[in-house]
Amino acid sequence: MPQENQPLARCKKQIESKLGWGNADTWQSQDFENLSHRIFEETNRMLSGSTLKRIWGKVRYESNPNRATLDVLAQFLGYTGWLEFVNSESAPIVAPADPKQNKRSLARLFLPWLGFLGLLLLVVVAIPRFLPPHQDLYFQNVAFNVRMVTSGLPNTVVFTYDVSQSNADSVFIQLSWDNRSRFKVDKALNEYTSTYYLPGYYHAKLILNDSTVKEQDVFIPTDGWTGIIMQNPTPIYLNKQLFADRLALTKTNLSELGVNFEREPPILDFYLVSDTINAESGNMHFEAEVQNTYEERNGICRKTTVLLMGSKGVISIPLSKKGCVGELGLMLGSRYINGKTHDLSGFGVDFSNPVRLSCTTGMGRVDIAVDDHAVFSDDFAEDIGQIVGLQIRFIGTGFIQSIRLE
Structure with a gap:
């Protein structure tokens, strides 16, 4: 594989951290098959175990992953696509301090900051007195339902929700018991759809902030084998x-x-x-x-x-x-x-x-x-x-x- 770009290296490290399976250097073939399955469960897009092994350098390959593959990796991390991931990773480069700076210059720079830090400490202590008291999450009148648009496979599921009377800041729908299949939805809207390509028994959740407030089963059967x-x-x-x-x-x-x-x-x-x-x-x-x-x-x-x-x-x-x-x-x-x-x-x-x-x-x-x-x-x-x-x-x-x- 050609020299790897920094965004891809960061993406791989974040995926390793998300999985918690340790450094990918120790992964074996079954681990990449398991990762393939989990990526499909979350994104409904398939990256084979062999493709993932090439991305992680386990198999010799002479080209970089294509854009579609990179989009799937980014979506597995919760981004809409590769560009959003790359842009989210950009950060200003800070030049290192000059090691030859003399102590007198450092002192002249440091002393004015003492006054600023004192003022900052006063502000930090005073601000809580003026903040509104903590509010408990309100979800008594929240609604959450599911509807399959057809029978058979694939099947699109329509999630309808109403959180207009809740004081939650963030609203999520989780497609199964796997919390990695969690997607943020617009609080002001009422519908979210997801296409299920595989049959099974899924446990969907409506999550406000970090609290699960409603649950619904999504059962997608087969017609025989x-x-x-x-x-x-x-x-x-x-x-x-x-x-x-x-x-x-x-x-x-x-x-x-x-x-x-x-x-x-x-x-x-x-x-x-x-x-x-x-x-x-x-x-x-x-x-x-x-x-x-x-x-x-x-x-x-x-x-x-x-x-x-x-x-x-x-x-x-x-x-x-x-x-x-x-x-x-x-x-x-x-x-x-x-x-x-x-x-x-x-x-x-x-x-x-x-x-x-x-x-x-x-x-x-x-x-x-x-x-x-x-x-x-x-x-x-x-x-x-x-x-x-x-x-x-x-x-x-x-x-x-x-x-x-x-």
């Missing part, structure tokens, strides 16, 4: 005829769809999201047989994720080839178990055959088995509510041989 290929700027929604006989996608299918997988592996998701799924996450048994069939060199790890969506969070179970388990991460509600700091070797598999995965919860415990071998068992005191959806993700291609939830 839905196949999606993630790409920028919008996903590809697969025709159901492609997987009418079996939930599967092959390299031949990719070529027919015009999906270029030479530079990076595709991200394939199968979703089933419905309010008719009758399972409590704290007392359930889930089984699935899956196989990642991708054999290209750019997807050597064959990473696969089995995810159970709940009304209060997710259970995300990773699988990969055995040599890649250090890049995996297990999610149990709000708890993230990192393969860098925990032994997740039991989630390493041989994908030459379908892999059997099971997850059982009950009595405040969770037990996970791979090919009938126990690989993880721990406390599960805080469940994720009612199960409302299933998601199987293949980095590459793959199929679901069987799946059962009870």
